Amino acid sequence: MTSDITSGFAAVATALEHEGQLRERLRLQRDELDVAVRSLETQLSRLHYEVDWSDAVAGARQQLRTIGSGFLELQSLVPEGMFYKYNDLWRQCSIHIVQSCLLIRFFETVHAPGPQFSDNLDQSQANDSVETCTAALVTKDEVLEMLDGEKAPTQPALRLDLEEYLLGLCGGIQELARLAANRVVLGDYATPRKLAFFCNQVYAGFRLLNFRNDSLRRSYDALKYAIQRLDSILYDLRIRKLS
Structure with a gap:
């Protein structure tokens, strides 16, 4: 009996040791992903101080492919059925x-089909820019597609928790609000209107x-x-007749 x-208990000790080793491998892989x-985010911070954001967005899109590979490698370490045990x-x-x-x-979508940024954007164009703003909200599936890139048929699918997706949207909206003020400093008075329209939606x-x-x-x-x-930003622009 003894x-x-x-x-x-020896079997339990072995299981705990294996779980600890797995958590350590996950942490190491997570730390590498965190650096990427x-x-x-450093690449996207260029949106706050560069008038032309096309290079910043294109560079960020390319970096997503690298992040997607690291994200997949991280999730592939998790045993089947244990995703929610370790995803924290x-x-x-x-x-x-x-x-x-x-x-x-x-x-990527805000200027289609609205007018492009211009220092000489007149009042009628500024008003039309909001009406024609077709900026798209990224969906949960689109996030995974942006990370997957050219996924091989045999490659396991990435997973994203719904709560993580919603929290990411909340953080993104707050970042866009901060960006609006910096676009005004750059002399871009049309984009804050589009940002406000999008964020309100x-x-x-x-x-x-x-x-x-x-x-x-x-x-x-x-x-x-x-x-x-x-x-508040839009109000300041209006009373100064900049929007």
């Missing part, structure tokens, strides 16, 4: 990836959801302050 109990994600380890990486994808998708969509998760509720509550900042 030997059976001892052998039972920070590099992506890379949760923040996932959220920041979604946030970056939102920015990339916005700037996303905020309206969030209001349809009933959040029972504390972290999602807090992030959602923070969105209204981002919308207020955008409204």
Whole structure:
């Protein structure tokens, strides 16, 4: 009887050791992914101080492919059926990836078919730019497609938790609100109007959801302050007859 109990605990000790080793491998891979994600965010930070954002967005899109490979390698270490046991380890990486994808998708679609940025954009063009704003909100599936790139048929699919996706959207909207002020500093008065229109549409969509998760509720509550900042920027532009 004693030997059976001892052998039972020995098996548990072995299982715990294997789990600890797996967690350590996941942390190491997560740390490498985190470096790549920070590099992506550094690339996108150029949107705040460069008038022409095409190079920044194109470079960020290319970096997503590298991040996708690292993300897939990380998730491939997880045993089947254990995704939700370990995904907290890379949760923040996932959220920041979604946030970056939102920015990339916005700037890839915001000027179609609206007028391109111009220092000489007149009042009628500025008004029309909002009406013709077709900036698209990146979906959960599109985030995975942007990461996958040219995925081989035998390659396992990436996974993204719905909560991580929604938290990433909240973070992305707050980043767009910060970006609006910096675009004004650059003399770009049309883009903040489009940012405000887009963010208000996303905020309206969030209001349809009933959040029972504390972290999602807090992030959602923070969105209204981002919308207020955008409204304040538009108000300042209007009273100065710049928009």
